[in-house]
Amino acid sequence: MRILLLGGTTEARRLAGLVAGEHTVITSLAGRTTDPLRPAGELRIGGFGGVDGLAGYLRDADVDVVVDATHPFAATMSGHAVLACAAVGVPLLVVRRPGWTAGPGDEWHRVASLDAAAALLPRLGRRVFLTTGRQGIAAFAGLDECWFLARSVEPPTGVTPRNLEVLLDRGPFTVDGERELLIRHRVGVLVTKDSGGSAAKLVAARELGVPVLMVDRPPAPDAPLVSTADAAVTWLRALGR
Known part of the structure; x- marks a missing residue:
C-alpha cells in the first residue's frame, strides 16, 4: 500500500x-x-x-x-x-x-483553551513554567505581572510576554531533570497541554506540590x-x- x-x-x-x-x-x-x-x-x-x-x-x-x-x-x-x-x-x-489523568497528590486545574489558562493563571502563581509549544506563548503576552520560563524546540516568534526566558530543548525529559528545573527557577505553576506521552514534568510537579494548569485537547x-x-x-x- x-x-x-x-x-x-x-x-x-x-x-x-x-x-x-x-x-x-x-x-x-x-x-x-x-x-x-x-x-x-x-x-x-x-x-x-x-x-x-x-x-x-x-x-x-x-x-x-x-x-x-x-x-x-x-x-x-x-x-x-x-x-x-x-x-x-x-x-x-x-x-x-492517551491523555493524562490526575492522580493522588496532583493539583490540576483543567481549562478548555490557552486563553482560559491565561485568565486563570495569575490566581495560581506568578513564576510560570510554560510548556505549550512556541505557538501557544502569545496567549500569555498580556500577563506582565508573571515571569515565564518557556520551553520549546525552536525560538518563539511574534508577540511574547514581557518577562520571558526561553529554554530551547527537545525531549525526552527525566523526572530528576524536571524536578531540578522547577526548583532552580522557583516555578510556582506549570502550564501545559494534555498531549499525553511522557509525564516527567507532571511527576516532578506533583512531588514538589506545584499546581498544573492543564489545557484540554480537542x-x-x-x-x-x-x-x-x-x-x-x-x-x-x-x-x-
Whole structure:
C-alpha cells in the first residue's frame, strides 16, 4: 500500500519504522521545525493548501490510506484529513496517544483553551513554567505581572510576554531533570497541554506540590482510532487483506 502518514509525533516515527519495509510510507510534516527528526521512508514538508489541496494530493500520489498521527492539538490538519479522505474515498486511521489523568497528590486545574489558562493563571502563581509549544506563548503576552520560563524546540516568534526566558530543548525529559528545573527557577505553576506521552514534568510537579494548569485537547476526529503505533500496524494489515 501507499500510506500517507501525517506525522510529527513519536508515534508517527515509530509507525513509519514499523511499516516502511512492508509498504510505501510518505510522512508529511508541517514544517514548523527546521531540523525535524527524520522518519523512515519518504518525507514531504509543508502544507497541502486546505481540504481541496489534500484531496488533490491523495489523487495525484495514488495514496491508498491515510494515517493521522499528528499532535493531539493539530485539530485543523485532522479536520482537513477527515474531509479530504471522505471526498476521495480513501480510508483514514487516527493514532492518538492517551491523555493524562490526575492522580493522588496532583493539583490540576483543567481549562478548555490557552486563553482560559491565561485568565486563570495569575490566581495560581506568578513564576510560570510554560510548556505549550512556541505557538501557544502569545496567549500569555498580556500577563506582565508573571515571569515565564518557556520551553520549546525552536525560538518563539511574534508577540511574547514581557518577562520571558526561553529554554530551547527537545525531549525526552527525566523526572530528576524536571524536578531540578522547577526548583532552580522557583516555578510556582506549570502550564501545559494534555498531549499525553511522557509525564516527567507532571511527576516532578506533583512531588514538589506545584499546581498544573492543564489545557484540554480537542475532540478526536470522527474516524477509526487507535492509541499506539503497534495497534496501527494491526489495523493496516487487516485493511490490506
